[in-house]
Amino acid sequence: MKLQNDRKINIAILDDHKMVAGLLRENMKQFEFVETVNLFFTATDFFDFLTTNKIDLLIVDVFMPEMNGVDIVKKCRELHKSSQMKIIMLSSSIEYKVINDAISFGANAYVTKEDLPDEVSSAIKYVFGDNSRPYFSNNAREVLLNDRFEEDNLVKLSPREDQLLKLICDAKTAKEIASELDLSINTIHFYTKRLMVKMNVNRTPDLILKAINKGFVLNLNRNMSSNISAM
Structure with missing residues (x-):
């Protein structure tokens, strides 16, 4: 060729x-x-x-x-x-x-x-x-x-939700995320619940897996990856 x-x-x-x-x-x-x-x-x-x-x-x-x-x-x-x-x-x-x-x-x-x-x-x-x-x-x-027109592909995240999702997938705790984003822990919990509703999941491990599988997060903390596999 x-x-x-x-x-x-x-x-x-x-x-x-x-x-x-x-x-x-x-x-x-x-x-x-x-x-x-x-x-x-x-x-x-x-x-x-x-x-x-x-x-x-x-x-x-x-x-x-x-x-x-x-x-x-x-x-x-x-x-x-x-x-x-x-x-x-x-x-x-x-x-x-x-x-x-x-x-x-x-x-x-x-x-x-x-x-x-x-x-x-x-x-x-x-x-x-x-x-x-x-x-x-x-x-x-x-x-x-x-x-292209599947429902999952129509999920739209706000900049704050996108930022939160990446931190969750990076194995950050709610306390660590609250400190990094300068928000209260209650606010972090609120945003996390709203994320789960948008992504149609009920547990944090499922949220992380869906975020990875659907391409919302491309970098994954390797310790988190091991923990997910064990769940």
Whole structure:
């Protein structure tokens, strides 16, 4: 497979799943349009590298430990326009909100890990062609078509509710959240109950799981993750 004008590109893969990232790198090396493939497991290492090196294409996972993929896309777009660096979002998540946020903040394509590896190469060819619209893999496209009008996708959170939800998912107690937001504990409990009503759940663990599954929260405290799994 060749790109337009037989150009060669420098690729960065940012994914903390080392086996998946390694397999993807080996797959990318097989294409004649690839000049280099650099592998990163943290956003910090990637952005440090980016300060002195040119990357034509970033393939980034949504769920990263220190900075989620959507925030990585936003930061990349502050540094480089789409014409300077293409971004393919790669993830096991196929929730409508995650896909929509990724594209809204500047990703050129969204590919799910179930689609690997053929969809990645198709996405690369597409984003380096004369295409202004984003590329969606088969699974991502199906989600956008089928789930767009589902009731769960219509949940709208106020800025305060969104802030509270992220703190809850970061394993903060009501007392810690009240202190951080400069609100009373009773107010925190009120907002939490209202969140549960909006998300149609009755328990905090269910609220956290739904927030993650529906893409409202992309960074999860690893201790909290273990606690949820044990519940």
